[in-house]
Amino acid sequence: MGGDKGGSASAGQTEVPEAAGHDEFLIDGPAAQRFWDKSALGVPQSGNRLLLSAAEVLFCNRHRNLALPEGWESARMEQDGITDLLQEAAALEAVRTPGEKVVLARNLESLGLPDTSSESTWALRWARDERVKNGPPDGELRWVEASEEIDWRELHEWASRTAAADRIPEVLIVDNDLDVTTYRLSSCDPTGEVSHAEAGEGDASPFSGLLADVLARGLLPRSGFKYGTRWRLYDHPLGVTHAPYLLQHEDEAPSDWAQVCLSARMSTGVNKTWLCGFEQTGEWRYLAVTRPPPDARWSNPRR
Missing domain, CATH: 3.40.1170.20 (tRNA intron endonuclease, N-terminal domain)
Structure with missing residues (x-):
């Protein structure tokens, strides 16, 4: 780069x-x-x-x-x-070293730039060939410690608000060695073309509400044991395509970002999208955690 x-x-x-x-x-x-x-x-x-x-x-x-x-x-x-400062500096370096422009949320008002979609946003990102005064940002950033606990509902709300502002929700995960890994979040609406007769009842599960929603969406659930999740989901009958999703109920989802990295990386390695499902106000919602494309995997330079 x-x-x-x-x-x-x-x-x-x-x-x-x-x-x-x-x-x-x-x-x-x-x-x-x-x-x-x-x-x-x-x-x-x-x-x-x-x-x-x-x-x-x-x-x-x-x-x-x-x-x-x-x-x-x-x-x-x-x-x-100084640990938190070094971690923030590592996150900043990861995005800025390839040339991206990063403006901290605390500076936006003073600069007359667009506000963030949420108070939990740390910074806005512009592409390396853009000037911050000439166009909207490409992404909203937040950095987290790898050991930080996760609130899946808050993350879903943040990702939804960020996407509604036409920005990419990006999370920079910083570990104890100040290494940085980037993942993107998105609210997902998975659907398929599998009939109830073809789907059957899936596997026995304590999460009957989530299973019922999956079936109603035309998805075919099968055990995700070998992928470390509750289910793998097919959007077509078995034998037509590979399962595009791996699904975990909120109660069984990773509790910190280090575990999320493992789950999301596993999903990427088998060409699937990792989802966390939870019920909110009577509806089931799905949050996807995905690896960015190769040219947007912000990570700090090796020294």
């Missing part, structure tokens, strides 16, 4: 950022103008200055030769801890 070309590894370091509040820093001079014009980093201020978040400062230190304030990392570690 072309990468984010806003700085040069051989260039000398720029001036040291000036603290401007909790986890915010100001820089001025040519670097301030360049960081914003070329990469949409930070928020421009009066006097040709640029306000950067702590995560953006760490990114610029690695990729823009920006010096760090002396002793700042040690002080941050003592006061608030």
Whole structure:
């Protein structure tokens, strides 16, 4: 990939950022103008200055030769801890290194840019060849720790709102080694062409409501044991096509993001879409977790 070309590894370091509040820093001079014009980093201020978040400062230190304030990392570690900041910086680096533009949600109002669809959105993403002032964002981002617990209903709501705004819901999962993996979420409406007579009753299940909805959708459920799920779902009679879906009830779905990665990667490896199903306000809803296409699998560079 072309990468984010806003700085040069051989260039000398720029001036040291000036603290401007909790986890915010100001820089001025040519670097301030360049960081914003070329990469949409930070928020421009009066006097040709640029306000950067702590995560953006760490990114610029690695990729823009920006010096760090002396002793700042040690002080941050003592006061608030630094793990969450390093994880956020890893997520930012994963998307920005290929050249994508990332504007933090906290900066959108100051920049006069479109708002997020949800308070749980961390940032908006523009394609590398777009300018943030010239068009809508391509995606909404949130970053999570691999061990973070999952609320499937909240995720479904977030994904639905994001899609309604014509943006891609993208989750950046950061593990303890600061490695980043990206998955996309979407509200799914799986349907098939299997009659009740052909489908039979499926396997015995404590999730009779979900099973009934699957059958009503014209889908054929069969055991998903070998794929680590409750069911694999066919949208045509057996022998016509492979099962396009793997389905897990909310009560049996992964409880953290590390487990989600395993389930979604398994599904991708066998050309299926992994679904979590749950009932809400009398209707069954399905959330799909999928791997992005190869050119949108944001992951931090190996060092």
